[in-house]
Amino acid sequence: MANSWDDPIYKSLFKRASKATNGEIDNFCMACHSPIGMTSMKLTGADIDSERHIPGVTCDVCHNISAITGHDNAAYVLTPDKNKPTKLGPHADAASPYHQTAYSDLHTRSEICATCHNVTHPFNSTPIERTYDEWQESVYNEQGIQCQDCHMTPGPGTNNNPGKSAVMGKERKHVYSHDFSGGNSTLHEYFGAKESAELARAMLRSAAKMEFIDLPKTVTKGDTVTIKVKVTNIGAGHKLPTGFPEGREVWVDFKATSSNMQVYRSGEVIDGHTEKNTRNFKVWLGDANGNVVDLNVWEVDRVLADTRIPPKGFAIVDYTFVVPDNAGEHLTLNATLNYWPFSQHLIDELLGKGKLKVDIVEMTTASALITIAPASQQHTLITTTH
Numbered sequence: 001m002a003n004s005w006d007d008p009i010y011k012s013l014f015k016r017a018s019k020a021t022n023g024e025i026d027n028f029c030m031a032c033h034s035p036i037g038m039t040s041m042k043l044t045g046a047d048i049d050s051e052r053h054i055p056g057v058t059c060d061v062c063h064n065i066s067a068i069t070g071h072d073n074a075a076y077v078l079t080p081d082k083n084k085p086t087k088l089g090p091h092a093d094a095a096s097p098y099h100q101t102a103y104s105d106l107h108t109r110s111e112i113c114a115t116c117h118n119v120t121h122p123f124n125s126t127p128i129e130r131t132y133d134e135w136q137e138s139v140y141n142e143q144g145i146q147c148q149d150c151h152m153t154p155g156p157g158t159n160n161n162p163g164k165s166a167v168m169g170k171e172r173k174h175v176y177s178h179d180f181s182g183g184n185s186t187l188h189e190y191f192g193a194k195e196s197a198e199l200a201r202a203m204l205r206s207a208a209k210m211e212f213i214d215l216p217k218t219v220t221k222g223d224t225v226t227i228k229v230k231v232t233n234i235g236a237g238h239k240l241p242t243g244f245p246e247g248r249e250v251w252v253d254f255k256a257t258s259s260n261m262q263v264y265r266s267g268e269v270i271d272g273h274t275e276k277n278t279r280n281f282k283v284w285l286g287d288a289n290g291n292v293v294d295l296n297v298w299e300v301d302r303v304l305a306d307t308r309i310p311p312k313g314f315a316i317v318d319y320t321f322v323v324p325d326n327a328g329e330h331l332t333l334n335a336t337l338n339y340w341p342f343s344q345h346l347i348d349e350l351l352g353k354g355k356l357k358v359d360i361v362e363m364t365t366a367s368a369l370i371t372i373a374p375a376s377q378q379h380t381l382i383t384t385t386h
């Protein structure tokens with residue numbers, strides 16, 4: 001979030017959006033990607049290429065939010081006070097020599113994230129990003145598990161982080177970390193933040209489980225078989241994947257091999273895209289004519305399809321192919337669940353070819369071995385009698 005203004009992918013898309021709308025959309029983007037830049041430095045679209053440092057979502061954004069007036073589109077209320085700077089936070093007993101402190105219940109709830117993590121099209125109200133709503137409708141909300149419980153810990157599953165949050169602060173049983181790890185390891189790699197990139201990969205690896213289901217024990221040469229793969233969202237408190245809709249994609253790379261021979265494959269990356277017929281989990285946005293919008297998000301008018309996996313939900317995908325007559329004794333099945341924040345194709349289009357390599361993260365894998373029986377007896381009999 002600290003880099004939400006300097007993010008090269010954001011900058012490039014912002015320039016396109018600004019040009020296409022004659023600057024009409026600039027303030028909209030800036031309200032979430034540089035709240036302080038917009039409110040106090042009076043940013044304009046022209047500042048996007050400026051050399052001066054422009055803050056993204058910084059400490060002072062979140063710790064000055066005193067209220068929200070809605071659950072999307074930057075509906076936060078900032079209350080900076082030059083004479084008596086006060087930081088709002090989760091502790092009623094926090095004392096700082098540098099600023100006033102005030103307790104804020106809002107900071108302990110997902111609603112503080114909602115205003116930026118729900119994006120609605122400013123002109124036609126199409127829901128574009130819905131991370132907060134996805135969480136709000138989930139069992140995590142019912143159980144009182146907030147965004148903070150997963151994204152403000154040192155890593156997935158660690159909800160015990162004793163210590164101090166400031167040098168002169170109090171010793172506390174649990175300190176909420178500020179890594180805010182999501183899935184975008186590519187961006188962290190771009191900024192040279194190796195540790196953050198690894199944390200993002202850990203988040204992704206904690207999110208899903210994958211298994212083969214209803215597997216046949218044996219298959220026969222010449223037979224048509226169907227292999228089913230079940231993918232469960234076990235760790236993400238919203239859809240898998242969530243967030244930026246034009247890019248985020250999770251997919252199964254499935255391979256069936258026999259005696260080192262490839263029998264079937266689906267989910268390969270070809271020319272910077274996942275190949276046609278890849279079983280992927282993704283949302284497709286469309287324009288007013290129902291055509292897919294790849295990148296020009298301001299043209300979005302509707303959601304065309306959404307195959308993402310709901311929190312604690314699952315999806316089953318299947319593959320049908322023929323076991324060839326020249327196969328060996330076994331059929332080996334390998335499935336890898338992959339994530340990328342953007343296809344390489346989109347990044348190349350935005351930044352130019354060879355500028356940024358997208359990090360494909362292996363979230364989980366599954367494999368199985370099936371015995372291949374020779375072609376059926378009857379078939380053999382017929383050929384021998386002739």
Ligand code: HEC
Pocket residue numbers: 001057058059060061062063089090107108109112148152165166172174175176177178
């Ligand atoms: C995206 C919003 C956001 C940003 C940016 C942010 N914080 Fe926080 N911070 C929070 C929230 C939310 C909590 C409370 C979490 C809870 O208790 O559930 C918090 C808690 C804290 C706490 C108390 C931690 C504890 O558990 O005892 C301190 C101190 C703090 N923030 C300082 C900072 C500083 C310094 C920065 C900048 C380097 C910063 N924050 C940036 C949202 C943010």
Ligand code: HEC
Pocket residue numbers: 001003004005007010031032033035057061062112113114115116117147148151180181182183184185187200243
């Ligand atoms: C003022 C707006 C704002 C608020 C409030 C805010 N965020 Fe964000 N957040 C952003 C923006 C903008 C980005 C995208 C930065 C980028 O990739 O350019 C982001 C990115 C993230 C990411 C990284 C996503 C990735 O792709 O890896 C996580 C995780 C995240 N936010 C969690 C939270 C949580 C949890 C809260 C509430 C405690 C919160 N945010 C509050 C604006 C906000």
Ligand code: HEC
Pocket residue numbers: 110113114117131132133135136140145146147148149150151181182183184203204206207235236237238239240241242243244248341
């Ligand atoms: C139960 C734990 C959990 C909760 C609750 C949760 N998240 Fe996540 N979140 C994850 C995991 C795991 C990932 C990585 C997998 C993915 O990308 O979906 C993730 C990914 C993300 C991303 C990056 C998505 C991407 O691929 O670009 C954002 C942004 C985000 N979360 C924001 C939020 C916000 C905002 C909330 C609250 C409304 C929230 N999360 C609640 C676990 C959680």
Ligand code: HEC
Pocket residue numbers: 007009010011013014017025028029030031032033072073074115116117118119120182184187242243244247248298341
């Ligand atoms: C309501 C808040 C909000 C508004 C308005 C908004 N964004 Fe974002 N944007 C986010 C959040 C939150 C994320 C992170 C989601 C995720 O990680 O999947 C994000 C992510 C992005 C990303 C992906 C960055 C990356 O490195 O993967 C791009 C690009 C982007 N926004 C561009 C824009 C542009 C251009 C506009 C204006 C047309 C805009 N955004 C308006 C909140 C907003």
